[in-house]
Amino acid sequence: MSQPLILSLSPRASGNSDMAAACFAAALPRTVPVRYLRDFTVLPCLGCGACSSTGQCVLAAQDQAEELFTALDQASAVVLTGPVYFYHLPAQAKAWIDRSQSRYMRRHIQPRLTTTQRRAAAVIVAGRPQGARLCTGIERTLRYFLDIFDYRLEETLCLRGLDERTALQTSPTSLAAITALARHGTW
């Protein structure tokens, strides 16, 4: 049976994004493993334009970006967790997102036959305690990235004031928000 993909996008091991992913997984009725983007090699997009005619990335055989896209293809839902770095996601995460350009171009070469969309959510952690637009850019990017894979980004939790590695562990309100998200409907 297909299961949700829970993926932490932080380069920092055992930090707040990892904790957010673990908290989400723990609130689900069945065991779902957490995966970590940092365990995968992902090269940055070269902007070569080859994918606009082939739908394939020239780097596909050199790294694991495609392996992660296949995980997105096969999941029943997706939950991404990650930190704010200079008002966006860390470079590794943005590199992976940029690499989906080949999938985006493939869509134009082979238009999708179905419009069924799966559930997606994001949990973003930020060191700053305030900032109305702290997660605005990330939310917009994730929405259009996930749409390529037929996911609808239903909710983005923007959890502020979490800077130290273990900050989320001692924030009951943030943990409760993640648990509520995980228990809202079927993932």
Ligand SMILES: Cc1cc2nc3c(=O)[nH]c(=O)nc-3n(C[C@H](O)[C@H](O)[C@H](O)COP(=O)(O)O)c2cc1C
């Ligand atoms: C390079 C870098 C850039 C950061 N930029 C921001 C920022 O723009 N706004 C913010 O609120 N926090 C910023 N932070 C703080 C992180 O978002 C915060 O420490 C977060 O909890 C890290 O999550 P993690 O433990 O999952 O890696 C930055 C941290 C680093 C290392």
